Amino acid sequence: MSPLKPAFFELAVRADARWDRFSRGVRRRMGLARPLRILPYRGYGTAERVLIQARVLEDRFVKPSHLRRSLVGSAIASYKRYATVEIPGARVAVHWGDKRWEGTTDDEGFLELWVAPPPGVRPGWNVVELELLEPEPQGVPIVSAQVLVAGPQAELGIISDIDDTVIVTGVTNPLKRAWALFLTEHRTRLPFEGVDAFYSALREGHGGLADNPIFYVSSSPWNLYEHLDEFLALHRIPNGPLLLRDWGLSRHGFAPGGGHGHKLEKIRGVLGTLETLPFILIGDSGQEDAEHYRTIVREYPGRVRCVYIRNVPSRAQRAVELERLAQEVREAGSQLVVVDDTVSAARHAAQAGWIRWQEVPRVQEHQQEDADARTVLDALGRKGS
Template sequence: MSRKPPHPLVKLAFHVEHNVESWGWRVRRKLGLARPPRILPYRGYGNPRQAVIKARVLENRHVRPPWKRHTLLGSAVASWKRYNTVEIPRARVLARWGEHRWEGTTDEEGFLELWVEPPPEARAGWNDVELELLSPSPEGVERVRAPVLLAGPEAQFGVISDIDDTVIVTNVTNFLKRAWTLFLTEHRTRLPFEGVDAFYEALHLGSSGSAVNPIFYVSSSPWNLYEHLDEFLQLHRIPAGPLLLRDWGLSRTGFAPGGGHGHKLEKIRGLMGTLESLPFLLIGDSGQEDAEHYRTIVREFPGRIRCVYIRNVWHRAGREKELAFIAADIRAAGSEMLTVDDTVTAARHAASQGWIRWQEVAEVQAHQAEDVQARTLLDKLDREHG
């Protein structure tokens, strides 16, 4: 499906905005008023033939680490700093992977996306690539490590998962609750859906218990929340994976967030194309457009999607009928869509298909019970403290 080209005025506004920001940062830097640039590494991915190294170069706003933020005001200030970024366009970055070297340049919004051929010694699983900022010259040596996930021959399948209301309870269909979630809460106070950590770990390990199946997280959340979401996955021991998010604000293609979540389709198509030898499981929720997008992917990549799992969350009247039609379309296209009320149901189905080990279902059930207890306690504390 071709995308409608942006209006010329949108393109003009985009270039004016970014030229003004870039010029303003350079002027402030000459006056000694600008903060130094920093490289924010993202998780990349690929296969032994090609891989993408991802990062962004921004003015360093010195966001306080989570263990130093103890109040609502501190959380709000940290969120404001995450969103009020100053991107560094045309920054030159050197990437080192073993003995190999590549150089890349950031785009107008500070993003670096560098496609390379991994060195022969690269292994399946996570690999560290060192990134060094060449220009604008950093104050000191600015070097960071960007993880890159390579899918090896032992991988049985890949997993593509939504985040909001699939992994994390966010109530995205409620505007006020979503605003609170995005701007005023910390990853430490947000909870995953019950049993998600054990289920995703079981999918990661596969039926052999050592498959290293790659997991990818696709979301409508902005790139500004990357560190927040990555910390959330680590805190709750949910398997790490590349986060494919969305650029908010004015861009060369228009203004985001706009209507729909079509950007997810682009991200998923890219993954399917890069990892063309892998079948996939797709996981989403019933509250947005995940089922519709996954139906499109099933049709475009016949034989590649083993199953679509859709978590039942609050949604508008009539949604059940829509989901039933979509499930029928997916079956007709040669795959399957299962709507589930809890993680254990999905785990049992995955075990029955031979995608995970049966003993992992008991682990998912135990984690689900623990998470229910933790959520009940947190709700009680919230009520007691107003």
């Protein structure tokens, strides 16, 4: 990249933030400004340090999903998710037990604050409270944010892609991707067959009580956080921090575009924080997951037990590339396994000792149930067209 480009984008981001402040000030004086809200994200960490994440935005009053009954309603909700007005420089207080910290949002309204948890913090999910201090705190409710603390019982960590790994999106097809992102609800989208049971088995580990942490990394924008969170809950896929991407103008350029290198940054952050845990990485063959995971295997020798790549329809040359990448991963001390379905991955994981063998039939059962549900939904779709 030309040395002038970072300076240009830095200047553009600052100018955009100043415009947002000026615009909101004008709208406030005219009585047109919407109230503010804190949108909490799941954080993660250890007993020594934890990442608190949130965003401060104007409240767009997106209608709850159970009240949206039509394609038009879904489209309006999607528009509101993307047409955000961020609040840069907002001061937020974080309360955790008797401890308190303050943080300030960046130019895109994001809060990222590393804190030391209270003494004796319990492993698993903890709850912190977020309070807006500036600007305009009046009427902005205090919200709760979940924080995942990895405990000593964890055997390994799991990092999974989302698009075409957990959720069927057809992201290699631009039209399908646009439909999936903008015009569908979590209630009408389906997971890959058996993912819920397989990820639950990975979370429980070899002995069934490991409570292994799971992280989801995606090229989807933070604007879809609530949408994806609802999807995981609806399909009983284990909770985990969602590590997404900022779309639009940023100090790195314009997004989407420019590949998926941001995933590397997120994965490095997780491995650097949970530095004693080995990991399993899960992705698909349609994008650059295998290449990024190969890079992680090389950068963190001995930390990656296995890379699972779901085989999705792609160009013919991709199979040859995956064979080469698998060889490079083996040379780096790990393994890359290409699977056609979730049961195949579960059998391999059971043989390696990462999940219990009795979980494999459950994964197979859920895979069949999800396949039957997809057949019914496809039939209804053909009937309605």
